[in-house]
Amino acid sequence: MNRAHQLPRITIHKLLRQAGIYTLVIIGALFIGFPFFQMIMTSFKDIGEVYRSPMVIFPSEWRWQNYVDAFTLVPMGRFAINSVIYTVTITVGELLMGITAGYAFARLRFPFREKLFFIILITFMIPGQITLIPRFIMLADLKWMDTYQGLIIPQISSAFGLFLLRQNFKSLPQEIFDAATIDGAGHLRKMFSVALPMSKPILWTVTLLAAISHWNDYQWPLIVTNTPEMRTLPLGIQLLRSVMDLVHWNLVMAGATIVVIPILILFILAQKQFIEGAISGALKG
């Protein structure tokens, strides 16, 4: 009888609790999501609406023309091509370097192997900013300023991908490699046809994280490039802000959307890899 009396109270309590939790989570999500909403809404507004006070939330008319204007006002196509070249080559380079060196550090014997690996890991601790000035001088001496090789080559070596791949190659079972040795496979053969096929998830993670982080790069291209023709998208869209006396924020936001949308789509498609990649560093490191 006592229990029957208590039951409804517990459910009401639980219900309130659930409602409270959802309210908080939704408020948080609104805070997180609002800037994206603001960006997309503004990108479709008319310039008159942009400068209306108080602001209007939705554009009265969806102006796709803003995106066309953003492309014609500054060489947006060129920025996009540069961004793709920059991101793809660095990511591929990082992957190649990470796979080869990662395999060697995980699976091959060499004197002082662990010490050597530690020396590479230290670069995690060195903030990139300390190498900026000497790198700038070196690029100037090589006449590599404002060139693709100047943008790309110094960025290829990354301790991050190397570390993740080495950890992964190390964790593969020894028996499979032994079996491959008995079948007469050499080390390179083992790397390509045994280790790599077994490492697909981590290869995806490294590829995605490297690609995203270089797509978003700002400071390095800012220093290395100085003509609009060599700018990448994150830098290029800043030009939209300065190119007209009255800042056309609708066009600036169209530019920002163009930079951000590919990443958001990629993220939605490969959510699992992204999140697991980000978490693995924290939980295993």
Next chain:
Amino acid sequence: MIGATNFVKKRLFPWRVQFTSLHQEYLIFLILVLPNLTLFAIWTYWPFIQSIYLSFTNWNPLNPVKTFVGLDNYIRLFTQPIFWQVLFNTVVFTVGVLTIRLTLSLGLAVLLNQKLAALGFWRLIYFSPHITTSAAMALVWLTIYDPVHGPLQAIFEAFGAEFPNVLDSTLLALPALMVVDIWRGLGYSTIVFLAAMQGVDREIKDAAEVDGANGWQMFRHITLPAISPVTYFLIVTGLIGLFRTFNLVQIMTGGRPLNATNLYVFYLYREAFHFQKFGYASAVAVVMVILIMAFTYLQTRAAEKWVHY
């Protein structure tokens, strides 16, 4: 005759005679590692050493005569009020963002850990700022902070209040930038906390529940210690990352007003690439590395007390 050549060969190229599968393995190791190591040597280690060297010179690209000036750059740096202001701003920014971000995300992770519906959807939303281009989102935040046409102004006006021009205020500009970085990193630490919490042993929790522990006690004495390695990781990587904040400052304020938002790396960048003081800026960079190293060391020592592996 043949014996003699073999003997000579053995003396001249001893490695060749003993070329075993182990030596072959060494060789392959070198072939695989050297390209990477060479790039590191040229583009990371060498510049690192160069930076230290440059910090003892008065070099600038317009006057390509390097003069050794000893500790002059360091003395100048530590006697300049602006350096201390920049350092102070950076500490306020870094510690402030990290404290608020970690507290909020710990709370959020607890909420998300309550068997919510559509967890994947919430994770997607919360995580997205972490991976989107900060140089683009900085522009979006400029429109959000707009004192005349922005959404915050509209909300304030609805309540009959006036929204201040935050980015123009020496008091509010830095907190305004902090909000942006809290927004950017909140989801990442939440997701990491959440993953750590889901890894907390169910049996320990059940045992504590049987012993009559309430929700808060469970959180305080079981969850928090269990996730402490992850907290430690988030603090160390978070502080190093935040110390290097550049894009937001460069795009949103340029260090204004009156250096109120001038943060360390922006200061370094401006000294080097606007004022061309490469020697001085190198000293700024070296001090940054020392600060980060010292901080990481202290954190690691402190961690021995509160991190439970």
